[in-house]
Amino acid sequence: MKIWISSVLSLSLVATGSSFAYAAATEAEAAPSTNEMPSFSLDESLDGTLVAQYFPMISGDQRNITVIGTGTASVPADFAEVQMFFYIRDSLVYPDYSVEPPVYPTPPTIRRSDLQSVVDAIVATGIPESDIEVYVGSNSPVGYVDYYTSPRIQIRINQPTHSRIQSAIDAASDAIADNEVLYLGQTGAYFGVNSCAGLESETHREALNAAQTKAESLASVAGLQLGEILGISGGDSYPVNYSPYSCPEQSAAYVDPYMTPPPYNPFTPLEVMLNTSVTVVYELLD
Numbered sequence: 001m002k003i004w005i006s007s008v009l010s011l012s013l014v015a016t017g018s019s020f021a022y023a024a025a026t027e028a029e030a031a032p033s034t035n036e037m038p039s040f041s042l043d044e045s046l047d048g049t050l051v052a053q054y055f056p057m058i059s060g061d062q063r064n065i066t067v068i069g070t071g072t073a074s075v076p077a078d079f080a081e082v083q084m085f086f087y088i089r090d091s092l093v094y095p096d097y098s099v100e101p102p103v104y105p106t107p108p109t110i111r112r113s114d115l116q117s118v119v120d121a122i123v124a125t126g127i128p129e130s131d132i133e134v135y136v137g138s139n140s141p142v143g144y145v146d147y148y149t150s151p152r153i154q155i156r157i158n159q160p161t162h163s164r165i166q167s168a169i170d171a172a173s174d175a176i177a178d179n180e181v182l183y184l185g186q187t188g189a190y191f192g193v194n195s196c197a198g199l200e201s202e203t204h205r206e207a208l209n210a211a212q213t214k215a216e217s218l219a220s221v222a223g224l225q226l227g228e229i230l231g232i233s234g235g236d237s238y239p240v241n242y243s244p245y246s247c248p249e250q251s252a253a254y255v256d257p258y259m260t261p262p263p264y265n266p267f268t269p270l271e272v273m274l275n276t277s278v279t280v281v282y283e284l285l286d
Contacts, residue, residue, distance in 0.1 A: 063284040064230055065219060069211025073202035074273035077191035080160035083261055084153045084172050086115065087185040108181050110136050110151050115182075118153060121175035125167045131156040150185065162266050165189065169264070188261035193272050200237045203276040207235070211280040219284060227283030237276040 088108060096103040112134050123129050136151040153172065157164055173184045193199060212226075219226050 063224075064281050065215055065226070065284055066279060066281045067211045067215045067218070068234075068277055068279050069207040069209070069214065070275065070277045071203040071206025071208070071210060072273065072275050073199055073206055074269075074271045075193060075199050075202075077160055077270045077272050078158065078194045080157045080165060080189055080191050080270065081261065082155050082157060082165055082168065082187065082189045082264065084118075084155075084169070084187050085150045085185040085260075086118075086152065086176065086182045087150055088182060089180070092181060110182070112136055115151060115153060118172045118175045121171040122153070122155060122168050125164070125171050127155055127157060127164075127168060131158075151182070160191070160270050162270065165264065166266060186260075187264045189264040190261040191270060191272055196237075196274075199272065199274055200276070203237050203274045204235055204278065207276050207278045208232075208280065211278060212282075215280065215282050219282075222284075225285045227285045229280060230283055231281040232278055234278040235276055237274040 088110070092105050092108055095105070115134050115136070119129065119132055119134065122132060133154045134151070135154065155168060157168070169184075169187050176182055176184050215226055
């Protein structure tokens, strides 16, 4: 039996997120020189052994199809890590050029005690003080912050809601509103789960289902059917957003306080979402 492959399909058909490679063994035919790339048209047959030279994954005596499936899954976040950045007022940092010569201010020294009123205000919203960390320099928690480094407060909120997060932000803002040295700047947040195993399994299941659907469609167009799975590779899962702490799970003790999280958005779902992709090789049957 001869299998004809259109020059439109060529040796590889790439669909949305999928790749397709197909070869068929035919009766003995003269193979072209291995030093020159063969060209195929609608009325030329392909020798399975020859195609295997260009697709090492393909066995010369076994027809198969390779597809890539992607999957996405999400679950509600078990906790949120919220970082609040406090900036030193410009008049205390930058030179005053309105006079000649310019007056260069002496950068203030910021200590942990300068943010205690903010911590107390956050605790008053119901967040335990043990879930609040204060960072004021590279040698936290001891030391002081240089004028070019932003002190920050990091809080962990279990079973987070937008209401609880916003209450903590509002409390911090009110507590620092009249401070002559500091003011509340950017607030960032990332979300995590206590166990990633279930979420990763769900993304793998979605990816495998997508791969099988694509493989069945391509095989049907070729007038063939799918056989057994011959191989699976890939399967690494990555957060959909650019937060690096979704999975694997991280506790506050292992989070770098100087890695800025994504800005907090009160309109996005409080969930952890993962992407994954798998490459699956199926046997092809008549």
